Amino acid sequence: MDPEEYTDAVFAEALPEERAFEAALRPKTLDELVGQDRVREQLALVLDAATARGRTPDHVLLSGPPGLGKTTIAMIIANQLAAPLRLTSGPAIQHAGDLAAILSGIGEGDVLFIDEIHRMSRPAEELLYMAMEDFRVDVVVGKGPGATAIPLEIPPFTVVGATTRAGLLPGPLRDRFGFTAQLDYYEPADLHRIVLRSASLLDLSIDDDAAREIGSRSRGTPRIANRLLRRVRDYAEVRAGGHVDRAVAHAALELYEVDELGLDRLDRAVLHALCVSFGGGPVGISTLAVAVGEERETVEELAEPFLVRLGFLARTPRGRIATPAAWQHLGLSVPSDAAQLSFDDAD
Template identity: 70%
Template structure:
């Protein structure tokens, strides 16, 4: 079996590790200013209840309805699938589901479950009503997925004893439980697994106003004096992502404590974010390197993804999953059949003259020359 984590019951001192690698976590808020590392601080900043979860109005209302109906029936709610880019609150919502149901939560991840036995070990230890959170669920092994189908639908797993013609399948009944799956790539989930989720919520990037609410709350928990102008500046550069917003807040706090007056104001935010290579629209070093390569080295494109990755010294997957989504969403890069193309906004952002004729013509007329 592949071991994969620890057993943690947030709220208990001294968590114990579980042999199957999963861990229990009951959401709570801890003292975020007590010298915890970044991961612990990030966990401490998570809201505990659905009413405290800012943004994602539609998903929040839909999920609240599902949970309230289940509470009134006294039954486990339907399985929940949460999809969307990293850092938008999928794990936080999973913790909130358990808190709203007043049930413990067992946490594991798709990459950690490489054999059906790994999943069987986790499932067989679940208590009635417990929440099982599967992060990156699209990366589970095929054998584990097939076992999960049966467990989610019939609350039963078949444990195979022996090998070959003499193998025997022993059915193991499971108490009702709720699976909360999280994925950044919902398209990779097989249809039979996706269809077994009774509720699917897609998380979108946040508006600046919602990020300001999140940052103001985080500043209070971190016990950092913060001005509205400083909070607004951080929110504007956070790429619509709460995880990035909270990380930038901590870096601005550090700068303010070392070089400033100990408060997060507009001046501290501007100076700190400049130090950490986050520009006025939230682009970081990698984003600007991609735009610079497109405009300066390849005259605006089109250029294939792998060529672009080599030019900036990064892996292809890093450019495609980390930098490109935000650049495309903000209108700096276009994806065409022949490759990536820098838009007029990209040239202007870098302070470069736009080529004669403006943005290069999109090469739809030559579908035989596809970019990678």
């Protein structure tokens, strides 16, 4: 299974109350959005300038890892413009006709949000070029020599594209976006504020230190912060009378195997296998996945990026290797050649 299809499948299996939980916590305006200060200010200028001119804003491309708020920002854009939001995704647009059907229902000033836009088919991308630039598309009717192209005029609208892999977008498509925002991982202070805001919306009694504890273990990602908050809330309601202090948050997160840096069971299993079973590497990703009993895509997409960010794991031409920090985090003695291996074999 493709890594992104795996992620989509996991999300599709999420309980309805989980999706409702996340939707309820989404900020509705740029002023409510916590973090991403640079992007927030830039986007506010784009929207305010377009509103002052009485025109639709330039098309917007949102790029960044999952869980940082791309869908939320698309909803905020539509809300700030008081415009209808139409949602679709790249995998759902596999033929030019799929996109033509969506565009035929677009109204003036509408916001069209295309999630995972890099996964659109090439014929659909080419049709989108014309729609974004000229606000028209040519719909081909019939086949062979008798085929006829019927021009379809589209009222001015704004495309908001979201991608986790901006490098896969063709140049002509990227060039048609007037504003590109690269979302960064959130600082612990911002996640602390997000947890406090979410707890307030949930009428959850929580201490400041507890919110900071949850934020620090959220891997720089608001979606994870809100999910951890829900698990802590469950623990508090069942075992602590409903109030969350630092001790309750710590106990709950330990129960769910989320350590002080945000590593979960899979992350630690990968590090343990790499350091203990394979002496720090180098080892191939497929071998590493078998050692922890997971699919290669699961390890590569869910565990590796965070371990690399923390400086615990390095990808090299010969395979994955553990850095001295990984050994130290596991409480193991660092081999004398670990540091040299890390720097000599790094890409």
